[in-house]
Amino acid sequence: MYNPQLILHFSALHHLHILSVCLSLSTERQKMENNHQKPHALMMAYPLQGHVIPSVHLAMKLASKGFIITFVNTQFVHHQITKSHHHNHGPEAEDIFVGARKSGLDIRYTTVSDGFPLGFDRSLHHDQFMEGLLHVMSAHVDELVGKLVASEPPVNCLIVDTFFVWSSMICDKYNLVNISFWTEPALVLTLYYHLDLLRINGHFGAPDNREDAINYVPGVRSIQRKDLASYLQANDSSTVVHRIIYKAFEQVKKADVIICNTVQELEPDTLSALQKKQPVYAIGPIFPTGFAKSPVATSLWSESDCNKWLNAKPNRSVLYISFGSYAHASKQDIWEIAYGLLLSEVSFIWVLRPDIVSSDESEPLPPGFRDQIKGKGLVVPWCCQIEVLSHSSIGGFLTHCGWNSILESIWCCIPMLCFPLLTDQFTNRKLVVDDWGFGVNLRDEESVAREEVARKIRRLMTGGSADELRKKVTEVRTALDNALGPSGSSEKNLNDLIDDLKVKIASNKQ
Template identity: 60%
Template sequence: MAEKIHAILVPHPFQGHVNPAVHLAIKLASQGFIVTFINTHYIHHQITSKAPRPNGALVDDIFAGVRKSGLDIRYTTVSDGLPVGFDRSLNHDQYQSSLLHVFSSHVEEVVARMVAGGEKVNTLIADTFFVGHSKIARKFRLVCISFWTEAALVFSLYYHMDLLRLHGHFGCQDCREDPIDYIPGVKAIDPKDTMSYLQETDTSSVVHQIIFKIFEDVKLADSVLCNTIQEFESDTITALNTKIPFYSIGPIIPLRFNNGTVATSLWSESDCTQWLNTKPNGSVLYVSFGSYAHVSKTDLHEIAHGLSMSKVSFVWVVRPDIVSSDDADPLPSGFKEEIGERGMIIPWCCQMMVLSHPAIGGFLTHCGWNSILESIWCKVPLLCFPLLTDQVTNRKLVVDDWKIGIDLSRRKLVRKEEVAKNIERLMSEKSGRESREAIKKVKGTLEKALGPQGSSDKNMENFINNVKRLVCKDVSPP
């Protein structure tokens, strides 16, 4: 009898990484995997303290609900190296440093206890940004799977940093500005469309150290799971498959969000359904800049004034730490009174629930990968305002390649007049038609990939068969 796959799954402890990891755990468990999900104490505290409490009791296990349906998902938490009450948003570098130097040792202790206790663990699935995943896998003779939550294009650019450095496009004081046309499977790309960390001249930051380490790590993995679909990035994925088995199994998003039983939100969610029900179809702009990136107060004010000038109705997620966690009220003075009933400002929400509402006609977004996939699924065209990291490259895919959105502002300085003009352009029945038609076609491609014998369905089947083969082979220590 073939050995059952028992996978330890470790997400990177940020909202945008935890969400797809949770849904990957459910997807794998529904295919017969035993999954042990390792969250951090901090992420667990944030989720459980903000989750609805029907019986008034705190949730000890976020997967307790899905286990009732027969899925074997186990749950544990570890320290990320910092106290739960530490402000990770305000002290970003210190948090990243702890993830670089400390977090993996706590995960390793859990794996060691499981193995010593007789648990038949045979696979480690770790977010690519989890430093040291290949080392832990080798030590405990586990099949090593790297889970990439972003676009394959972004993965490929990072994977080929050595080529970028060799050609003078990265890691130098006076980098070349001509198009990058030598990355296998990637069409010529303007350096200004690469990730923000590849555009910085100082590569000594803690985030750069993490990126360098994880892409040494990933080259030792047995395979990569990617939250994209084959048809979106076919040439890039084909080229990556010559380096490492690379499976596109996306979109890993909460497709049945209304019946979801796993809480993943780090903030209390507001329900704006009743307000949206009063608005005409396609008339409301949804505005959110994600769970992680900060917006400068200057840009935030220009966007606020642009929203006011546009006369378009909107729902705006203004996260408590959107500028900084020590700035409790970052919006312009008098803004809420100025917009009146035309706008609804909330601290957080269930994004898929809002995007799927018929009143929503556009999404002003930071271009996080989860947000893009969710927007495509809900057929909502995008107004792009990338802030950092992969968002810059995602903007290129959305606007230049797939034509499913437009830019808020390509300039370094955001101006309220340009914000208002582009909001009206996206939301207008006439000028926004191209983006709306394009996103319908892209949604069709997404649905087909997820369907029986679609590309994502087949890739998941191939991935599972490959893991079974490796488990039976018994991964040997180096």
């Protein structure tokens, strides 16, 4: 039966439907346009624990400032992270940024092959692994970037670790803004940056390198050869790591921007000298919000919970010991440190990776040591370092001087006993002990003796010398605090960096 009201009703519904479709299309279009306006960065962490952590935190920092981030781990790193969080069979097992997205950050996640099968022991076959990073990995990255540039919204800048050797090739090919992320102090960056000067002056790469002080590097007052990164002290400068360094530092000079995980006030002269050559932004320390345990899994090993043990200890009475995620120590040094700990009679937590000496060596500690320390000491394979360092019972940190460890230690006002093993750690020690004065050096000679270990642990942990060191580290902590404040240098540099990137992205599109 003909019912004009019904027809009017349907007609109105039809119009409403068309209107809602148009609205949702325009919202969708608006969203796409907004996305096209947003910078979309492809970020890739160097496949070592100490580089993954600050890269993840940088991704979150930039996403909270309106970036779209596509974060890339190698399949091996992803496999290790998910394996170490084996209790987690939920969506986080496939995508470590699920939690970050729940808080509204636009971070996508994917993986890429490093050129080796998952079962390949990268620690045991270190040089072979490095050859792969040098020669093989770029083909896998190239394929991935090709897909992401063609996706919606397209990637328009690349933020990768300075040690990757292919950044300018990929950026030129896909017309991306080229951003180099340096995860160590500016002092180390500038020494590598001026390798040619070290070579010309005979401090590096010669059969008999000069041993006198180096005082010709822009922004560096004077530095001893023993304080250079281990690769710059080496007599053989033809190793695979050296070849990576040469290539990476040709590349960094082609970057549009360098981001540094340091603070302008901690390294003013070095950063000013670098900033004359290229746009360099010091935006450190790059920590998870509130210095709490990160909502994103970054650990390649299962973490032991040390809180219960620490809760039973008096304030500032425990020495925390960790030699990081990568470097190896000699069995003799590990034994001397172990006996030094017993002599010092200080309580301690020792994070001792199973492969600290090598993947082949199953027990690095002296016979009977684990029985002798009952109640006094705790040895664990891995832990959440931020959690342990911020516990009130920790009073000192015996460390390999990795840069993440130093920044975390400063943040928790913990003085350091410095035992560098590899790479930038020797230069970092110079900063901690000589320039900022909150560290004690444990490594004067090639090897270390138990009596010296015991004496220096006591100096770090007790009496007037400990108070003096704590006063110094608190001063440096204040500089970090100020830098991250609303009008601080790191916050200002971060905002300037974002403005600079938006301009560069816009001019790349034209």
